[in-house]
Amino acid sequence: MIALRIALGVGLLFIVSLVIFGATELLPGDLANELLGQSATPETLAALREQLGLNDPAPVRYWNWLTGALTGDFGVSLANGRPISELIGARLGNTVFLALYAAALSVPISLILGILAALWRNSIFDRMANAGALTAISFPEFFVAYILVLWLAQTGLFPSMVRINPTTTFGDRVYMTFLPALTLMLVVTAHMMRMTRAAIINLMASPYIEMARLKGMSPLRIVLRHALPNALAPIINVIALNLAYLITGVVVVEVVFVYPGLGQLMVDAVSNRDIAVVQAVALIFAAAYVALNLLADVLSTITNPRLMHRR
């Protein structure tokens, strides 16, 4: 069952790689021409085409690209000739760090808020938590980011620009990345919190919840022990979607805080027409999506006794 899921995930990734490659093939313009620009002569163009392998038929080029990507070799940047894996390496680490940081803040907070909102549903707390989370999600990210900069960076509490490099210590990283992580937390919390609340409340009318009440269990225990384990599947899936968003969707936040992540790299590559980098980053983003959703499926299966323990 889980093996089947993994096989499906790999198959999906393969299709995505085809789409990415096909889409960049369809882009107008000639790479060699772009690269050489003003200095293009028929001879240099032909030579560069030969050197880049652009004269090969598309399937051959796709195969070379794919096998390279599988071994971590995405080729060289068309903009500056450096190996793409080198460009991506450090930035991927930064992006994952920021995503995990934001997740470490937002997942516990949204779970706790969601559980408490379900426990005290329709109370003042429930309404405040909902209103707060919805307000945060309703503002565009850059707006939230600039508000935070205004409040927390202008006063000198946190830096508004993230200057990190491979030698930065973990403690400094945590301190310097606080504002982008906080921005992302405000953006993703509402979704996860509301799903937690809804999934639990959805179960509160079940006969087994009534049974727990008739066994004299406390409301908190009923929510935590009787409702939550049965509500995990939808919650896990929403968390996975949000984690995937944190890895792939943080372009705006990275730009605002000048954070050296993949999002910035992607933006730069697009404006430079650096197709090879765009392809590589797109493939990594797709892999992150597929892997996280796969993880969510596996976790939902593991937490469901009906699937884990057959008759």
Next chain:
Amino acid sequence: MGREVLLKIEGLRIEGRAGEGWTEIVKGIDLTLHKGEVLGLIGESGAGKSTVGLAAMGFARDGCRITGGSILFDGIDLRQAPEAERRALRGKRIAYVAQSAAASFNPAHKLIDQYCETPVIHGVMSREQAEKDATDLYRRMQLPDPEGIGFRYPHQVSGGQLQRAMTAMAMACRPDLIIFDEPTTALDVTTQIEVLAAIRDIVRQSGTAAIYITHDLAVVAQAADRIKVLLRGDEVEEAETRQMLDAPREDYTKSLWAVRSFARAEQPPATDAPILSVQNVSAAYGKVPVLDDVSFDIHAGRTIAVVGESGSGKSTAARVITGLLPPSSGTVMFDGKPLPPALKGRTRDQLRQVQMIYQMADTALNPKLKLRELIGRPAQMYLGLQGKALETRIRDLLDLIELDPDTYIDRLPGELSGGQKQRIGIARALAAEPKIIICDEVTSALDQIVQEGILKLLNRLQDEFGLAYMFITHDLATVRAIADDVVVMQRGRVIEQGPKAQMFTPPHEPYTELLLSSVPEMDPDWLTRLLANSRAAMGT
């Protein structure tokens, strides 16, 4: 009686939310229960039985509120007591056994964890003691593998076993009072006996008082010392069990007995060629075989009852006949010609000839369509009726099922009662003008009095139109009332078949005998006698 009073309810009034306002659903009930006594609460659905039972725990479901009266449990006023005090009583001194154990056990936890929760949280015993005690109670409830069964998840245990495990769970803290809310209603007749006997024994042995809620008089007669009859939130009468059975005072109570008296006139054995013939049919869901070499005939104007427990293949046989499940071997003949095995291969006229009525009228009717459309669709599709002819036909059909066309034709299913919805199911089947109607447990979800109305209607329509019915049921009382021929199924095979008279006269196949003997009778000693008989049979 002179025994100590355990529970005293006086003038209990409970309201339920109805749209904007509140309506009274329990209208001033008094109830006294002594220590160690079993009180049966009986009535149709909507009588307020469960609501009263839950109120005895100081509990009202969401959307209900207790508005009047007092509930005194062992001197504690459950209405005035703070919630924490009520919670301390629930599970520990007053326990609850729900109708569907399958739905009332938490699917995420093992049985033993759910068992131990009550004694450990209430501080009655330690986890180790509770586990040992659970094994002991599982054994007394005659569960198989008492040491191991607790470590299974609810979905790994059968319905009858779950119901017993739930009774064991209710006994965990040795409560003074247990509320049994229809504990055997969802079970097959043969399983019902085992559960009923186990419940009765453990309640008697431990001297626990109990309120036993059910709509089945014969069941409650086996377990209760006294019976209280409720009707729409009011008490009808209350008496000792024997007295209630022998000499009911009120007309309503008498009518509860009378239901089982309806019977279709005896028909001579069939001589004509069968309208539909199932010949050596085997079928499977994927690789799981469900039907094994099943053959029976359906004759015009006659009712064939297919009986058996859940899982015996009754409904699968219907799916094969309708073409929903093509058989793996064997054929279905209609009017002497073989029917194409799959739905796709059948002509519209072949489809028209066999119609279905379902158990759950609630889910079998599209809630967004008006009755006009629900009934009109088959008449339009199969018979090509349009405009005025269609309108006339719909009105005739509503007349046939005894619903006034002017009042009902533009209503939605949600505005109808359970019995009325089932009548719409009948009209929809009739609209196609079929030769055969398959009725899949059509009365099981209905109260006894409503059931009788449906059965009478089906009987009248049969006489009027010469319809053939295939009546799938697990209720032998229904079979006695309406069947001409009977097919007994077990584990996908036909065990026995023949005319009704023959089936209900000995000698029987052992399985038929078991089914027949498992139907509760209106006799307080029936279960005791039955168990004594089967023990004697095992001894020899």
